[in-house]
Amino acid sequence: MSTPNQPTPDKVMQLITGGWAAAILGSAAKHGVFDALTGEGDDAAGVANKTGISHRGAQAVLDGLTGVGLVTLSEGRYTNTPEASAFLIKGQPAYLGGMAEVMTGSLAEWGTLPTAVETGSPSATTTTEAADNDFWHVLVPAIAPLSLPVARMTAERLGIATAGPVRWLDVGGGSGIWSAVWLEANTEATGAQLDWPVVNTIAKQFVTKFSVADRFETIDGDFHTVDFGSANYDYAMYGNIAHQETPANNVAIFRKFRKALKPGGTLLINDFVLNDDRTGHPFAMMFASQLLLATTGGNSWCQSDYRTWLGEAGFESVDIVPTPSPATVIFAS
Numbered sequence: 001m002s003t004p005n006q007p008t009p010d011k012v013m014q015l016i017t018g019g020w021a022a023a024i025l026g027s028a029a030k031h032g033v034f035d036a037l038t039g040e041g042d043d044a045a046g047v048a049n050k051t052g053i054s055h056r057g058a059q060a061v062l063d064g065l066t067g068v069g070l071v072t073l074s075e076g077r078y079t080n081t082p083e084a085s086a087f088l089i090k091g092q093p094a095y096l097g098g099m100a101e102v103m104t105g106s107l108a109e110w111g112t113l114p115t116a117v118e119t120g121s122p123s124a125t126t127t128t129e130a131a132d133n134d135f136w137h138v139l140v141p142a143i144a145p146l147s148l149p150v151a152r153m154t155a156e157r158l159g160i161a162t163a164g165p166v167r168w169l170d171v172g173g174g175s176g177i178w179s180a181v182w183l184e185a186n187t188e189a190t191g192a193q194l195d196w197p198v199v200n201t202i203a204k205q206f207v208t209k210f211s212v213a214d215r216f217e218t219i220d221g222d223f224h225t226v227d228f229g230s231a232n233y234d235y236a237m238y239g240n241i242a243h244q245e246t247p248a249n250n251v252a253i254f255r256k257f258r259k260a261l262k263p264g265g266t267l268l269i270n271d272f273v274l275n276d277d278r279t280g281h282p283f284a285m286m287f288a289s290q291l292l293l294a295t296t297g298g299n300s301w302c303q304s305d306y307r308t309w310l311g312e313a314g315f316e317s318v319d320i321v322p323t324p325s326p327a328t329v330i331f332a333s
Contacts (some may be wrong), residue, residue, distance in 0.1 A: 019107055024064035025088075026104025029097030033061055034080055034088040037071060041079030087145075098142030105138070109293065116292050124294040140202045144175035147239060149324045150270055151181035157321075158235070158266070161185040168235035169194065169260060171223045171253070176203030176216065178237050178270075183212035192233075194219040194226060223253065228260035236261055239270040240327070243287070246297035247309065254313035254332075266333045267315065269306065273328035276304045283326035306330055 028034060036042060036050040048058040062078050065071040070084045080088070087096045112123035155161065165188040170178050172195055179191035193203055193216070200218035207216045219226065228236075236257050242250050257267045272284035279285070284300050291298035307318050315332040323329055 019110070020064070021068050022100070022103050023107060024061055024068070025070070026100040026102075027057075028061050028065055028070075029088060029100045030104075031061075032090065033058070033065070034070075034084050034097070035090055037078055037080045038085070038089060041071075041077045043076050043078065047078070093148055094145050096145055098138070099146070102139055102142045113289060113293055120292070122292070122294050122296060140174045140199055141206065143240070144177045144206065146325055146327070147175075147177045147270065148181065150327055150329060151178045153323055154268055154270075154329055155182050155185050160189070163234075164188055165190075166234040167232070168192070168237065169228060169233045170237040170239070171195075171228070171257075172239065172241035173203060173237065174199060174239070176207040178239060179203075179216050180207045180210040180212060183207075183215050184210050190215045190217070192217045192219060194221060194223050194228075196220070196222075224249065228256045230259050231262045233260055234262055234265050236265070236267045237270070238267065240272075242269055242271050242306070243291055243300060244295045244298040247301075247305065249297075250301075251309045251312050254309055254315070258314040261333075264333065266331055267310075269330040269332065270323075270327050271330075272300050272326060273306065273320070273330070274300050274302045276302050278302060281326045284328075303328075 031051045031053050033047055033051060033053075036047045042050070044059040044062055045055055047053075047062065048055040051058070053061075062071065062073075065084075066073050066078065070081055070088070071078045072081060086092075087094050088100075089095065090097060106124075109124040116123040160166070160182050163186060166186070167190045168179070168182070170176070170191060170193045173179065173193035174195065176193055179193060183189055183191055193200060195203065195218070197220040200220055203218060204213060204216070207213050223241075238253070238257065245253070254267070261267065272281070272287045274280040274284055280300075288300040291300065303320050306320070310318050310330075310332045317331075317333045319331040321329045321331065
């Protein structure tokens, strides 16, 4: 018989089977199970019929989703929870099912983490240094929803809607979500994005959905070597990129940003930032292992790292602000 306050294996077992949960969620997202449950829900046979998957597969996935609390079961019918309805229905701006698919597809890579831990070198076959591979086509649109609330928050904080004909440079902008949100808020503004050619192609398609593509331009190339120009921009963004770079690379890139900004301009860094004692949001803390797995020198960097690097690059003011997401935004000027 257990005694009060005696440890149980529940948390450890939950973590051990975490890969199961990720794979169940990714499989359900891939096959549109949550879409099939919109409205009044359905039973396993109905889900199988709507999605084209096997009845056995539908039942197994529905059992798993019920177990992790993403669907509910009542009188033989499964329905989406509020979380599933908000974040796992395809076509919604906050859709995270694409990210779930990415995680499911990377589970084999995560199996090599013990090797990366032992050697300190990346063990994944897909790394951030590759200019073009299938990884970008899947990852770029999948992670865009993570940045949506942050882009909106920063636009409001900076008064972008009433800022007039401002111009910005988004380096490593991925899907173009930041420019899409800011251009939608300000009809006089223009935005430029520097990224790999294939990523910029994805961004153009994404930004078009916001009806602002006529004020969005792309610059193809490697941001390590491309010149950002001098005093060309009112704002600059560096979103979810600093974590994959070494300290020396980040200082060099921040110096390029400082030169590219007009006097009084602001650099925004959006990333998974830890406190100086290496505590913080659980996502940011676990993300350090993802960076060990897939980068040669990346990390979940601390607030003091950014303050030091930005100071070395010539920025005088640094404001570090939490967001509604696992990420942190740094405003530097």
